Amino acid sequence: MVRTFLARGLLIGLLAGLIAGAFAFAFGEPRVDHAIALEEAAAQAGAPDPDAGTAEHGHAEAAEHGHGEDAVVSRPVQKAGLFLATGLYGLAVGGVFALVFAGLRGRVGPRSDGRLAVAAAGTAFTAIILVPFVKYPANPPAVGDPDTINSRTLLYVVMILVGLAATAIAVATARRVEGGPWARWTAAAVAFLVPVVAAWWLLPAVNEVPExxxxxxxxxxxxxxIGTQLVFWTAFGVLFGWASDRAERRAAAHPLVAAPS
Incomplete structure (x- = not known):
């Protein structure tokens, strides 16, 4: 059964990654091109005066930081590689999600496989993507100090861990609270937001947008x-849920055939 979920997760993750890649290509890449043009224009404007005898060094430095046709990886190749990157991302996420889903199935969340898949995908998007994004949103080229990339990456990872920990606390709280669905959902929301808001407030801000x-x-x-991530997780959750519901109905209709050996 776990192998079935894993194969399903890998296939649907790849498909969702390609869908997200198409969205990123249509809506993200034009903004990247614009940001790169601004970065290269600023580099050219700040290049040393050729009359001072340092023109060669200035052009070399501009080329080193360029993202255009003269870059190590040209923009057309980068754009083509976008789909490879989102596809691999989908494969990785799909495999991990399938294993987690197999562990959650029948233990927490909705009893329906389809609803559980959608709920799990929405929870993962909130905890892993939305929580860190609110505090440390993505930046285009020309924004961000290269010297602080390690510290910024560490802060982002910390926010992901906070989101995952808050999710675990919310689930545990919901299972302990007595009462109807509204009481459990309210308690879970409060349990989730308290550590997340505390982390948003306590962790240092990062503002490196150039003037x-x-x-x-x-x-x-x-x-x-954030739209690319939303498209990915929506497509993945809906497709994984649809495939799970379909498999569940097939197993109910043919229990002996569908039963794992």
Missing amino acids: GFPATLLWEFRLAS
Whole structure:
């Protein structure tokens, strides 16, 4: 049974990754191109005066930080690789999700496999993507100090861990609270929000947007970034839930044939 879930997760994860890649290509890549153009224009504007005898060094430095055709990986190759990246992301997420789903099935959440899949996908999106994104949203090229990338990555990982821990606390709280669904959902929401809001407030802010960077471009890039993740998790949750419900109905109709050996 676990192998069935794993195969389903890998296949649907790949499909959802390609769907998310198409969204990112249509809505994210134009913003990346715009940000790269601004970055390269700023690098050219800050290049040393050729009359000072340092023109060669200035052009070399500009090329080193370029993202265009002269970059180590050209933009057309980067855009093609976008689908490879989202596909691999989907495979990895699909495999992990399938294993977690197999462990949760029949223990927590809705009894229906389809509803459990959608609920689990929504929970994963909230805990792993939305919680850290609210505190540390994605930035386009030309935004962010390269010297702080390690500290920023660590802070982002901390927020992911906070989101996962808050989810575990919320689930445990909901199972302990007596009463109807409203009481359990309210207690779970409060148990989830308390550590998340505390982390948002206590962890240091990161604001490395250079002066003069277009606010509209920054906002549109961040919307495209979170939108790509939303498209992925929605597609994955709906497709995995549909496939699980279909398999569950088939097993109910043919119990002897569908029973695992």
